[in-house]
Amino acid sequence: MSAPSVISPSQQSRIKLGRRAPNLYAWATILPVLILVAAFTLYPFGFAASMGVRKYILTQPNVHPFVGLRNFEQVIGDELFSVSARNTLTFTLLSVPLVTLLGLSVALLLNNRLRGFGVLRALVLLPWAIPLVSAGIIWKLILHGQFGSLSGLLYQFGLIEQYIPWLSNANLAMLSVVFAHLWREFPLPVILFLAGLQNIPPELYDAAKVDGAGAWARFRWVTLPLLRAPLLVVVIYETMIGVAVFDMVYVLTGGGPGSATTLISWFAYTATFKFLNLGHGAALSFIIAIALALLIIVYLRVLPRQEAAI
Amino acid sequence: MNPQKKIRRLWNGITFLAVVALLITACTPAATPTAAPAEEIGLNFVVWSYSIETIQDNIAKFESQTPGVKVNLSDFSWNDYHDTLATRFTGGTPTEVAYSSDHWLQEWVAAGWIVPLDEHFPEVKEFAKEFAPYSVQGMTANGHIYGLPYYSDMVVFMYNADLAEKAGITKAPETWEELTEQALKIKEAGGSESPVYIPLKKDDPWTVEIFYSMVYSRGGKMFDENNNPVFNQPGSEAEKTLQWLHDAIFTSEIMDQSVLEVSEPDVVKTMGAGQQVYTVLAKYNLAELNLGQHEQAGNFKLALMPGETHSTVGFVRFYALTKDAVAKGQQALDAAWKFLQYFGGKTDGEFKVVKRWALEKGLGFAQLPLYDDTEVAEAINKWGDVNLEREQAKVARVKEGLTPWWGAWDIYARGQIHDAVLGTITPQEALKNMADKWEELKGQ
Numbered sequence: 118m119s120a121p122s123v124i125s126p127s128q129q130s131r132i133k134l135g136r137r138a139p140n141l142y143a144w145a146t147i148l149p150v151l152i153l154v155a156a157f158t159l160y161p162f163g164f165a166a167s168m169g170v171r172k173y174i175l176t177q178p179n180v181h182p183f184v185g186l187r188n189f190e191q192v193i194g195d196e197l198f199s200v201s202a203r204n205t206l207t208f209t210l211l212s213v214p215l216v217t218l219l220g221l222s223v224a225l226l227l228n229n230r231l232r233g234f235g236v237l238r239a240l241v242l243l244p245w246a247i248p249l250v251s252a253g254i255i256w257k258l259i260l261h262g263q264f265g266s267l268s269g270l271l272y273q274f275g276l277i278e279q280y281i282p283w284l285s286n287a288n289l290a291m292l293s294v295v296f297a298h299l300w301r302e303f304p305l306p307v308i309l310f311l312a313g314l315q316n317i318p319p320e321l322y323d324a325a326k327v328d329g330a331g332a333w334a335r336f337r338w339v340t341l342p343l344l345r346a347p348l349l350v351v352v353i354y355e356t357m358i359g360v361a362v363f364d365m366v367y368v369l370t371g372g373g374p375g376s377a378t379t380l381i382s383w384f385a386y387t388a389t390f391k392f393l394n395l396g397h398g399a400a401l402s403f404i405i406a407i408a409l410a411l412l413i414i415v416y417l418r419v420l421p422r423q424e425a426a427i
Numbered sequence: 428m429n430p431q432k433k434i435r436r437l438w439n440g441i442t443f444l445a446v447v448a449l450l451i452t453a454c455t456p457a458a459t460p461t462a463a464p465a466e467e468i469g470l471n472f473v474v475w476s477y478s479i480e481t482i483q484d485n486i487a488k489f490e491s492q493t494p495g496v497k498v499n500l501s502d503f504s505w506n507d508y509h510d511t512l513a514t515r516f517t518g519g520t521p522t523e524v525a526y527s528s529d530h531w532l533q534e535w536v537a538a539g540w541i542v543p544l545d546e547h548f549p550e551v552k553e554f555a556k557e558f559a560p561y562s563v564q565g566m567t568a569n570g571h572i573y574g575l576p577y578y579s580d581m582v583v584f585m586y587n588a589d590l591a592e593k594a595g596i597t598k599a600p601e602t603w604e605e606l607t608e609q610a611l612k613i614k615e616a617g618g619s620e621s622p623v624y625i626p627l628k629k630d631d632p633w634t635v636e637i638f639y640s641m642v643y644s645r646g647g648k649m650f651d652e653n654n655n656p657v658f659n660q661p662g663s664e665a666e667k668t669l670q671w672l673h674d675a676i677f678t679s680e681i682m683d684q685s686v687l688e689v690s691e692p693d694v695v696k697t698m699g700a701g702q703q704v705y706t707v708l709a710k711y712n713l714a715e716l717n718l719g720q721h722e723q724a725g726n727f728k729l730a731l732m733p734g735e736t737h738s739t740v741g742f743v744r745f746y747a748l749t750k751d752a753v754a755k756g757q758q759a760l761d762a763a764w765k766f767l768q769y770f771g772g773k774t775d776g777e778f779k780v781v782k783r784w785a786l787e788k789g790l791g792f793a794q795l796p797l798y799d800d801t802e803v804a805e806a807i808n809k810w811g812d813v814n815l816e817r818e819q820a821k822v823a824r825v826k827e828g829l830t831p832w833w834g835a836w837d838i839y840a841r842g843q844i845h846d847a848v849l850g851t852i853t854p855q856e857a858l859k860n861m862a863d864k865w866e867e868l869k870g871q
Contacts, residue, residue, distance in 0.1 A: 174871060175517060176537035176831045196860075262685025263697055279620065285687035287849055371506075371630030374687040375846035390510040392835040393534070394871075 169399035176393055188400035192388065198401075200376045201384040204291070208380055209359030211295045212302070216355050217348070219299060220306020225340075227307065228314045238311070245304040253368025256297040260284050260369075287377035290370050294378050298365050302358065306351045313347040314340070349419060357412050361405060381405055468762040470498045471751075473512065473525040475505040478788060485780050489769045496762045506630050506690070509834065516540040516749070523752035523763050526577055528744045529565030529826060530632055530834060536568045537831035541747040543571035548764050551575065554772050561741035562793030564825040574745030575771025578784055580791030581816075581823045582633075582640040582740045583710045584733060589726035590704045594618045599730030603645070603671050606705060606733050610681035613704055621683040623675055624694055624703035629845055631690040635837045636740050637707050638844055639826055641668045644734030650828035659862035661855065669847040669854035677850060687845055699723055707732070709742075710816065714789020717810035729811050731819055741823030743793055746771045791816075832868035839864045 169188055171181045192198055227238050244252065259267050262282035271277045283293045317340065325335045341348075363382040366372060372379035372387070379387075382405060389398030474482060479502055486498045503511040509531055515522050516538065527535060535541045545551045551572050555563050562579040566572055586599060591609065594616040600606040610622040625641075627634050639649060647664020648657050658665035675682040689697075695712055697703060699721025716727040731737040752763045770780045778797060784790040785797060786806045797803050798817065807813045828836075840861045847857035 172871075175513065176534055177871075178539050261693075262688055263683060263693065263702070280683075280685070282684040282688070285684045287851065370688070371628070373629030373842065373845050375629075375849055375851055376842050379842075387838060390513055391838045392868075393513060393538070394835075 165399045165402060168395050169403055171396055173396035173399070174394050184396070188396040189404070192384075192397050192400050192404070197376060197379065197384055197387075198381075201379045201381045204377070204379055205360060205381045207291060208295060208298075208362065209356060211292075212298055212359050212362075213352060213355045215295065215299050216302045216306060217351050219303045220351060221310050221344075221348075223303065223307045224310030224314060225336075227311060241307050242304050244301050249301065249364045250368055252301050253297065253365055256293075256300075256365075257284070257369055260293050260297075284370055285374050287374055290374055290377045294365055294369055297369060298362060301365065302355065306347075306355070309347040309351055310344060313344045317343045353412060353415065353419075357409055360408055360412070466495070466758075468496050468758050470496060470523045470759070470762055470766055471501065471521045472498050472766070473501045473503070473515065473522050475508040475526055476502045477505070481783070481787065485770065485783070489766060493762075493765050493769070496765065498766065505632070509632070512540075513538075521751050521755075522749050523755065523759060524766055525747050525749060526744060527574060527747040528632070529742055529829060530837065532566065532573060532747075533568050533829050533831045534834040535747070536573065539750060541573055541749050542753050543569075543573055544575070544748050544767070545572045547748070547753070547760060551772075557796055558793040559741065559795055559820065559823075561823055561825040562743040565741075565743035565829075566745050574747045575767050576781070576793035577744045577746055577771060578711075578781070578790035579741070579743040579793035580710050581742070581819055582636050582707060582732075583713070583819060584705070584707055584730045585710075585713050585716070585727055586705045586730060587698065587701065587703075587723055587726050588728045589723070590618050590622075590701060599728070600705075600733045602735070603641070603668075603733050607671075607675065607679050607681060610675075610705065611679060614681060619702060619704055621681060621702075622704040623682040624689075624698060624705070625672070625682065625686055625707045626689045626691060626694050627672070627686050627844065627848065628688055628690045629841050632837070633691060633709070634841050634844065636709075636742060636826065638665075638668065638840075640707060640732060640739040641671075641734075643738040643740060643824055644732035644736060646734065646736040646738070648827060654828050654830055656828070656862040656865050659855075659858040663858070665858055666854045669844065669857060672844075672848045673850055673854070676848065687848065695719075695721075698727070710791055710811070711789045714810040718789075727810075729815050729819075731815070736822060737819070738822040738824055739819060740826055741820065742826065828865075830869070832865075832871070835868050836861070836865050 170183060170185055172184050172188075173181050223241060227234055227241065247255070259265055260283035262268070262280055262285050265280065265283065267283070268277065268280035272280065281289065283289050321339050321343075322335055325339050330338065361382055362380060363386060366378050366380055366383050367386070370378040372383045381401065385398055385401035385405065388394050388401055472486070479500075482500060482502075486500060490496060490498060508526070512522075512525060512531075512535075514520075516535075525541075527541065532541075554575065555566075555572055558576065559579055562576050563572070565579070566574045566576070584599070591597075591613065594609075594613040596609050596612060600609050606623065613619055613622040625637060627637065642649060642658065642664045645664040645667060647668070649665065651657050657663065672682075676684050676686070691708055691712060694703075694706055694708060695715055698706055699716055699719065701723045710729070713727055713729055716723070717725055732739045746767050748760075748763055748767065752760055768774065772778070778792070778794045781792050781794055782797060782800070782803060785792050785803050789807070789810055798813070804813045807816065826833075843852075843857040843861050846852045847854045852860075
């Protein structure tokens with residue numbers, strides 16, 4: 118037989134309300150943020166999804182029939198899709214290792230406590246301080262095929278006989294965009310690697326030295342394993358940037374010459390703003406988003422394990 | 428008395444007085460309304476960035492003689508203009524009057540962004556009687572006129588006569604083949620490493636107009652009367668043009684590969700410095716080359732386009748009236764019309780703004796009576812040749828194939844032109860791809 122309740126029904130309801138109150142308070146405080154997120158993220162996402170499955174061409178206003186996945190089929194079947202996907206892969210495969218290696222090398226150099234390196238650490242951030250479009254214009258002037266300063270310098274030193282068309286030769290244009298991107302991107306890896314390096318206890322290096330480890334062995338068996346977390350962040354982040362990069366191409370080459378530097382993001386931009394086909398643009402954006410989401414899943418799965426290992 | 432009590436009493440007194448004052452104000456009958464100042468009409472005017480100080484000055488003059496109209500100017504780069512305006516129109520950013528071009532007329536009409544000017548102001552048809560035929564065609568869609576000309580010009584051939592003469596060349600080339608011969612001669616004489624410099628930048632809308640001009644000058648066509656592609660026929664003038672451009676870079680080496688990354692201002696700079704001898708540009712650049720601060724200023728001459736027919740593209744850039752102007756109401760529409768008349772039409776019997784552009788910047792004009800203006804003729808002869816210009820104008824033609832999908836096709840075509848010039852694909856393949864894309868866009 119259960120004991121008779123000593124709490125009256127009115128008291129019970131007050132207790133329930135009290136339990137609910139913190140929840141209500143929490144919801145009330147995050148509601149404005151949720152509304153903002155919904156307005157600026159969910160709504161555009163939903164609208165883009167709706168455009169992606171409709172015929173949505175601006176020169177045919179008020180005619181937006183549902184077409185299912187036809188926009189996806191059409192953009193994937195477009196010859197520019199395979200070209201831009203291949204270019205994006207090339208760009209990513211070139212830029213990610215280069216940005217990572219350069220970032221790591223500079224971080225290792227700046228981790229030495231030598232006079233003047235404080236100033237150098239600040240200077241390393243300079244490419245980040247320059248707005249991206251300005252950086253693109255600077256690189257355009259450096260690489261210009263007719264009056265670019267890089268060719269001018271090489272010419273003055275007698276290394277070349279005529280100016281090199283960095284941006285109008287199909288192969289050189291891609292390398293030029295990668296190089297400019299590398300210059301703009303490497304400060305972030307430097308910061309992340311420097312932070313990682315400064316967290317490594319010096320005693321580990323002392324112990325390795327006592328064990329007879331040389332510089333390479335200390336780097337291979339002490340530094341590198343303890344830099345796994347920043348290394349993963351850099352590799353995955355730079356891969357995502359590589360897949361979605363747009364601005365440097367926009368300013369430097371406009372996707373040319375021909376389609377030599379047409380990346381998938383440029384293709385999406387062209388479909389939307391130049392062909393005015395928002396359905397195709399939305400479909401391409403979703404394809405890019407899916408590719409990036411897959412990378413983020415890898416990021417979320419791999420990174421915690423590595424952090425735990427450290 | 429306690430000071431705190433004093434402050435509280437004072438505060439209560441102020442509050443009481445404020446409430447009484449508010450009540451009195453609320454109960455007082457409104458004063459007899461005096462004549463309200465006329466409401467100012469705002470016009471948002473969007474242009475591409477060229478000589479903004481002249482535009483601002485023109486606006487100031489317009490505002491001073493048109494009280495009650497305030498013009499807000501926004502400018503964007505020429506290369507980004509189409510994309511920016513598409514975003515503005517789609518996003519609903521107020522834009523009552525905007526620069527437009529024959530490139531985009533059909534597209535903007537189909538999208539419903541601009542409105543037929545002659546529907547609202549039928550008198551524009553009278554103005555158009557004085558315009559060059561290619562200018563009227565470039566502003567006409569579905570039988571309606573959509574604007575008044577900002578300027579109208581031609582793509583022309585120009586050369587540095589002084590540098591050519593130093594290599595023993597005394598007259599301009601008659602054909603493209605002769606141009607190759609002359610350029611080789613200049614190269615051999617050490618006059619220039621790459622004497623020809625024709626800008627073909629991928630993201631520059633001029634590229635396709637220059638290509639069209641080269642095809643026209645050979646006597647070729649791009650589209651037939653029903654807007655079907657003819658450029659892709661074997662042995663077409665378009666194919667010859669692409670082959671010539673490829674050979675100029677990689678075989679005869681008379682043209683530098685950097686033409687694929689340069690646009691008009693770059694060419695003016697390097698031509699002005701004497702690095703090249705021949706180019707194809709919009710005619711007004713000749714004024715800049717001959718009158719600007721350039722090492723070679725004064726040495727440049729206009730010539731008929733090389734080729735069998737010497738034909739070229741005549742184009743028009745115009746002031747378009749947008750749907751926003753109509754939506755804003757009759758007052759705004761009237762203000763916009765006054766603005767359009769001042770900028771692209773006649774004020775007090777004179778083409779004031781158009782003439783100013785012609786005198787100060789050498790911009791071409793659609794308004795044919797201006798050719799009879801001695802001041803204009805004298806100004807043109809300072810940097811060009813008014814008679815030769817007239818001769819070239821006689822064989823100038825509007826761009827063929829202007830349809831709602833032409834703008835999208837143009838973007839694609841520029842990429843194919845690049846690929847053919849680079850030799851990544853053959854000219855015939857490029858032209859076939861361009862024709863296929865045309866059919867695809869037409870079928871959408």
